[in-house]
Amino acid sequence: MTSTLIDRYQNYRIQRWLVQEQRTAGMLRSWRPLRRRRMLVIGVVIALLGITVAGVMCALDLAAAPVVALIALVLFLPSWTMLRIASGGQDHAPDQMLDELEIAERNKARSAGLAVTQTLTVPPLAYLIFVSAIAPEADAYRTAYAGGLMMLAAILAGGCAPAMILGWTRPDPEPES
Template identity: 35%
Template sequence: MTEQPGRLAAYWEHQLDKLDDWEEHKSRRLPGWRDRKHRRALTAVLSAADLVLVGTAAVFTKIDDGLFFGLWGAGIVAGGVAFFLLRILTGRMCGGFSRLLDEREREWRHRVTYIGYQALSYLMVASLIYLVVVSDTADGGFRGALMMSALLVTGTTIPTVVLGWSLPDDDPEDFEEGMGND
């Protein structure tokens, strides 16, 4: 005798179906960019944007406010666009859940998640040390908050950066196997 799934289980299945539909829709975007060359270029832009955020947070009191907010804004916009595009190009491996992951994709996702967790942990320790160092200076709390947010953004982009840089190009034979062409 089987029971009907509860409301929570049905809601969860509905959410997973929506996520799968979104991933399927996203997987058809930017077909000409789905190679290592484009992913690595976006990875370089995202890494540079992360460095701009960290660098401007470090020199906040040494530069003019207009220059700071200009650099900070440019880092956020460039990094956000590169991150968004990389998330499209790396597919479900960067996302949280997906029932459609194969073994290779699942292995990549687990590998980069662990790398990202470790890097984020070290970056948060570095931000705490920075906060302690600047706590007695002028605007120490604000400077620490800027550095913590810059390092947090950097840490959360690391899994996508690692995937964008290291994923090989897709093998065209993989697509032909699923087409029924024997």
């Protein structure tokens, strides 16, 4: 039987996921309980809100916007990385690595993530469109930077939503013997 490009890619994904799982299996054990994962989810949400606030600050021409954006990104990167490790990578695991219940949970979380992305992307798009149409004399750099930050926050929120949902809802992992 010949394997297609998609089959080879799926096999590659499985191998890559297994290597990553081995690499992170012993990491952040104290962050794997539900309560600690929820703290990470809250950290990610606060960071995403910070990026959004920085975009609004930029739209209002407040000088502190880049500082707020930088602080939010510095909070986001470790929180997001830790959440994915503490959650066991369930949000992006290949189907072959999950059981039926885990696949169903992951697919529901991914569906919610798509809805979040679509919903949160509309306000920044509306801002970019209407500011360009209503106030063409507005500072194009500031408008683009503000809209870009707001759009970045929206896309990151949608992309992070599956891991945040699973991190928030999945029960504590079974104790290892």
